[in-house]
Amino acid sequence: MIRKPHIFIPVVLLVFLLQPLSAAENDLESRVLKFTLNNGIRVLLLERHLSPTVSLYIRQRTGAVDEISGKTGTAHLLEHMMFKGTTTIGTRNDAMEREILQKIKEAGRQLDLERRKADGADAKTLETLQAKLKALQEEHKQWMIPNELDRIYTENGAEEMNASTGQDLTTYHVSLPSNKVELWARIESDRLQNPVFREFYTERDVIMEERRQRIETNPAGKLAEQFFATAFRAHPYGRPILGWPSDMRFLSMDDVSAFFHQARAPRHTVISVVGDINPEETLSIIRKYFESIPARKTAPPVINGEPPLSDERRVEVSFDAKPQLMIGYHKPPPPAQDDYTFDVIEAILSKGRTSRFYRKLVEEMKIAESVATANGTPGARYPNLFAIFATPRRPHACRELEQAIEAELERLKREPVPEQELQKIKNQLKADFIRSLNSNNGLASMLSYYETLLGDYRYLTNYIKIIDKITSDEIMQAAQKYLRNENRAVATLVSSRTPSEQSGQPAGSKMGK
Amino acid sequence: MKNTIRILICFYCLVLAAPVTAAEPRPVRHPDSLTYKPLRFNPPQARRHTLDNGIILYVLEDHELPLVNISAVFRSGSVHDPAAKAGLAELTHRIMRTGGTQSLSGDDLDDLLAFHGISLNFSAEMDMGLANLSVLKQDLALGLDVFSQILRQPRFAQDKLQLAKDLHIEGLRGILDDPPKYAFREFRKLLYRDNPRGMLSSQISVKNIQRSDLVDFHRRFFHPGNVMLAITGDVTLAEALRLAGRYLGDWQASGRPEMIQPPAGQENGTIHYLYKAIPQSVIVSGQLAPSKRDQDFYPFTILDFILGGGGFRSRIFQEVRSNRGLAYSTGSFYKARQDYGAFGAYAMTKSSSTVAVVTLISDIMTDVKERGVTQEELSWAKKSINNSFIFSFQDTDQIASQQMMLEYDRLPQDFLMKYPQQIDRVTAEALHQTANRYLNRERAVTLILGDEKAFDKPPSSLGKVIRIEGDL
Numbered sequence A: 001m002i003r004k005p006h007i008f009i010p011v012v013l014l015v016f017l018l019q020p021l022s023a024a025e026n027d028l029e030s031r032v033l034k035f036t037l038n039n040g041i042r043v044l045l046l047e048r049h050l051s052p053t054v055s056l057y058i059r060q061r062t063g064a065v066d067e068i069s070g071k072t073g074t075a076h077l078l079e080h081m082m083f084k085g086t087t088t089i090g091t092r093n094d095a096m097e098r099e100i101l102q103k104i105k106e107a108g109r110q111l112d113l114e115r116r117k118a119d120g121a122d123a124k125t126l127e128t129l130q131a132k133l134k135a136l137q138e139e140h141k142q143w144m145i146p147n148e149l150d151r152i153y154t155e156n157g158a159e160e161m162n163a164s165t166g167q168d169l170t171t172y173h174v175s176l177p178s179n180k181v182e183l184w185a186r187i188e189s190d191r192l193q194n195p196v197f198r199e200f201y202t203e204r205d206v207i208m209e210e211r212r213q214r215i216e217t218n219p220a221g222k223l224a225e226q227f228f229a230t231a232f233r234a235h236p237y238g239r240p241i242l243g244w245p246s247d248m249r250f251l252s253m254d255d256v257s258a259f260f261h262q263a264r265a266p267r268h269t270v271i272s273v274v275g276d277i278n279p280e281e282t283l284s285i286i287r288k289y290f291e292s293i294p295a296r297k298t299a300p301p302v303i304n305g306e307p308p309l310s311d312e313r314r315v316e317v318s319f320d321a322k323p324q325l326m327i328g329y330h331k332p333p334p335p336a337q338d339d340y341t342f343d344v345i346e347a348i349l350s351k352g353r354t355s356r357f358y359r360k361l362v363e364e365m366k367i368a369e370s371v372a373t374a375n376g377t378p379g380a381r382y383p384n385l386f387a388i389f390a391t392p393r394r395p396h397a398c399r400e401l402e403q404a405i406e407a408e409l410e411r412l413k414r415e416p417v418p419e420q421e422l423q424k425i426k427n428q429l430k431a432d433f434i435r436s437l438n439s440n441n442g443l444a445s446m447l448s449y450y451e452t453l454l455g456d457y458r459y460l461t462n463y464i465k466i467i468d469k470i471t472s473d474e475i476m477q478a479a480q481k482y483l484r485n486e487n488r489a490v491a492t493l494v495s496s497r498t499p500s501e502q503s504g505q506p507a508g509s510k511m512g513k
Numbered sequence B: 001m002k003n004t005i006r007i008l009i010c011f012y013c014l015v016l017a018a019p020v021t022a023a024e025p026r027p028v029r030h031p032d033s034l035t036y037k038p039l040r041f042n043p044p045q046a047r048r049h050t051l052d053n054g055i056i057l058y059v060l061e062d063h064e065l066p067l068v069n070i071s072a073v074f075r076s077g078s079v080h081d082p083a084a085k086a087g088l089a090e091l092t093h094r095i096m097r098t099g100g101t102q103s104l105s106g107d108d109l110d111d112l113l114a115f116h117g118i119s120l121n122f123s124a125e126m127d128m129g130l131a132n133l134s135v136l137k138q139d140l141a142l143g144l145d146v147f148s149q150i151l152r153q154p155r156f157a158q159d160k161l162q163l164a165k166d167l168h169i170e171g172l173r174g175i176l177d178d179p180p181k182y183a184f185r186e187f188r189k190l191l192y193r194d195n196p197r198g199m200l201s202s203q204i205s206v207k208n209i210q211r212s213d214l215v216d217f218h219r220r221f222f223h224p225g226n227v228m229l230a231i232t233g234d235v236t237l238a239e240a241l242r243l244a245g246r247y248l249g250d251w252q253a254s255g256r257p258e259m260i261q262p263p264a265g266q267e268n269g270t271i272h273y274l275y276k277a278i279p280q281s282v283i284v285s286g287q288l289a290p291s292k293r294d295q296d297f298y299p300f301t302i303l304d305f306i307l308g309g310g311g312f313r314s315r316i317f318q319e320v321r322s323n324r325g326l327a328y329s330t331g332s333f334y335k336a337r338q339d340y341g342a343f344g345a346y347a348m349t350k351s352s353s354t355v356a357v358v359t360l361i362s363d364i365m366t367d368v369k370e371r372g373v374t375q376e377e378l379s380w381a382k383k384s385i386n387n388s389f390i391f392s393f394q395d396t397d398q399i400a401s402q403q404m405m406l407e408y409d410r411l412p413q414d415f416l417m418k419y420p421q422q423i424d425r426v427t428a429e430a431l432h433q434t435a436n437r438y439l440n441r442e443r444a445v446t447l448i449l450g451d452e453k454a455f456d457k458p459p460s461s462l463g464k465v466i467r468i469e470g471d472l
Helices: A010-019 A023-031 A075-083 A094-116 A123-141 A149-153 A177-192 A202-215 A219-231 A253-263 A279-290 A337-350 A356-364 A398-414 A419-436 A438-455 A458-469 A473-481 B002-017 B089-097 B104-113 B139-154 B158-175 B181-190 B201-210 B210-223 B236-249 B297-309 B315-323 B351-371 B377-388 B387-395 B396-408 B414-427 B428-438
Strands: A033-036 A044-047 A051-062 A159-165 A170-179 A268-274 A311-321 A323-333 A368-376 A385-391 A488-495 B047-050 B056-062 B067-074 B117-124 B129-136 B227-232 B269-274 B280-289 B330-336 B341-350 B445-450 B465-468
Touching: A010 A368, A010 B315, A023 A033, A023 A044, A023 A458, A044 A279, A044 A438, A051 A177, A051 A438, A051 B280, A075 A159, A075 A170, A075 A202, A075 A253, A075 B269, A094 A123, A094 A253, A094 B002, A123 A202, A123 A458, A123 B158, A123 B201, A149 A159, A149 A177, A149 B117, A149 B377, A170 A177, A170 A202, A170 A438, A177 A279, A177 A438, A177 B056, A177 B181, A202 B158, A202 B315, A219 A311, A219 A337, A219 A488, A253 B089, A268 A279, A268 A438, A311 A323, A311 B280, A323 A337, A323 A398, A323 A473, A323 B269, A323 B280, A337 A356, A337 A368, A337 A398, A337 A419, A337 A458, A337 A473, A356 A368, A356 B158, A368 A398, A368 A438, A368 B158, A385 A398, A398 A473, A398 A488, A419 A458, A419 A473, A419 B117, A438 A458, B047 B104, B067 B396, B089 B129, B089 B139, B104 B139, B117 B139, B129 B139, B129 B414, B139 B236, B158 B181, B158 B210, B181 B269, B181 B280, B181 B341, B210 B341, B227 B236, B227 B396, B280 B351, B280 B428, B297 B315, B297 B351, B297 B414, B341 B351, B351 B428, B351 B445, B377 B387, B377 B396, B377 B414, B377 B428, B387 B396, B387 B414, B396 B414
Parallel strands: A044 A268, A311 A488, B056 B227, B269 B445, B269 B465
Antiparallel strands: A033 A044, A051 A170, A051 A268, A159 A170, A323 A385, A323 A488, A368 A385, B047 B056, B067 B129, B067 B227, B117 B129, B280 B341, B280 B445, B330 B341
16 A cells, blocks of 8 residues: 655645745745645644754644533643643553552542532541542652653753643644754654643642632733623633633543543644754654554534624623723634734724824823724634723723724724725734744744644735735725624723722722622 | 755655555653754854944844844943932833934824834833834835934923823832732832832832933933944845944944942841732742852852742742642742842742742752752753753844843853853752852842731741832
């Protein structure tokens, strides 16, 4: 049996056929090499030889959005557990570990069952079960080597080693000296198949601390959580990536394991490698380590859309902090044409000091400290939001700022954007795009992101061409279509601080607590 | 293009000829037993030039993308703020950029740069002023022209100053809402007490600042002898020198570099407690540490790595987070400059484990003083630091700016190239001595931000406690 030659995306030919673009874009498209392994893993390679380093990304098309209800936070906890090593990394004795991990799982399960009784839990039982788990965890320590995966990467000069869990995707990335691609392949192919969930219950506590840090003590985090929960009631985009605390504290090793098996399908996996590589060698290393991962069939995710809103949705959060405001309008995700248009709208409204929001709300009316916008939150696999984040300047209230924002949005619907302003935006986006090509890490990130999200990294290389064609008519139409009150959610943070703490200023009419 | 095609053809050959058995199970080798080809490592060097008026330039060509980048450093910084006008350096740098020039209003200048997609920023750090200009190749002359006008003839428009002051004050109010930022700010004030570096802006100091203060600050610190530029990207050396000469070469202004004494540090050892009603405390504990010129710089770099700077395997991370699940963010930092350095350990933990974590971190410090580090830890840290050293040379701006900063810090040009060697030479014994010289509890500043009512024990169980108020 002769293996079929692997299919190149015919980008190279395309370049000959198309009129030359600017050198930078043209160059990028022709330099990316794409392969698909037998099991479905897609590989993107790009040579850049300035420094002897390489950035490596693995992305899986699985994220928080794929969790089952009542188990929020599983995807993120799994990502943490993926740093705990494998059956060959981090162990002193694999067989002994298996045995004891089984016991730890059982002890943790019993403890959680008792804790679920909340006030009805028996104090004595809890104490006994806690002691039992603790003893097992101590016993486990003699069979494991903590943080061995990190030790190996770090010792070999790894930088930017991290992972992230989003609503849509899970990402593992690292940058290495370019002679160490095989180290990455060895470690990553191993943890994609044989992860060992060491220190599970301790890590669950770490994630509760992460939640305290990102949500409980962080006004913007707290507001965003309620904002998304309000904007999406049916669709899982309404759930926090970190999870609801009531779910998080009872996630089990089995939950995480089940999610792992569902998540790891090769056909949902994309690898990108950018830097000082020899593509032939790199590809053969990738084949050697990743091609033996068995292909798996995946069922399409069963996720319901958010039903069209019939009315504006509002939520108010009381918190000990300055007031702030989030507004989100429902809209389609990329690669819809309207999504590109909203990228332009985002820039018109909030890119830099010449943007409309800055000039009007910050400089002229002096009612805002800051106004930012983000197109495409909290994810891009499903219909998402065009979001506005604003902080009023004292003594102005959220309501006043909200009205001024609306007035600017009305202008977008009513008046065509002047040619000069639109050209400015296009020039800025183009310059930014070229700047974004100046880093291995950035390139590896963007290429793998669009390949995983849209099945085609060329979203990136074609991006500026499409932006360049957007007209002021399209902008006006998109604004009219989506920037409507009945299509939006609004969340405001109301300060619970007492008036005296606000330096004698009277507090707003709506006091919390 | 030809090259790409040739590589693709090679690929086809390779793929067709590859053995069909690649997917067979293979014996699993431990990652530590993998071997690697030696690394080619020959970073390009920026060329140094001096304009007639004293401006120093570092130039490095890079023609991959049609971009030119200019990074500038000025001998200024917030360390030069007068006590009653803390925030002056920051506002001066900011209003230079936003307040317009003799020939362009701030708004016109912003419009012009935005239309050309030019990015130009000015900011003040503690020990320096910075600017960055990024332009498409065809806009280099325009960008340099504007940059030169800002340096030489800033307008300091009153309305832009007022706006910046108002926004700065609004930003100060926001610090209260950001526990880590709030805690690190108060920590810095304590660590640098009695030194200008510890005097941070407040609503009162910012309100004191007038336009004439900005004009004076600019006159004092912006003159050719105080300016260095790193020019990199799609421009030839000759063209870079010609344009720099054209827009900046005839700038004549006099002045002398001004130096401020490094912080001295002082007897300390107390716990500082700052109240905020939050469910998670922020803990920062640290002290002054060796400067880059100090013999102890290399051992201390390794010490910090082992204690908490080296990621998951470092002691603080492993004990506080992996082993006990008491924090998500925890570790240590060491920042050295040419005449002083600062070190600190930090953790964010739920209220009910606050005192436990302070104690744990303190015990880790005591342990390293008493027992030093193991050979295994030392070897891990050295390999880690030296193997990642090549990431100091990832792009041309980084390389040229680094060379420029060595000169700014009055460090020898071979400082960086000798760094791996110096790290390699550190012995466990030297490291142990360094730990004992610097990690003195009597000199450490410890700050706890949180709500003591919910702590596991009262802060006073840790020793003498001073309650402080954040002055914003």
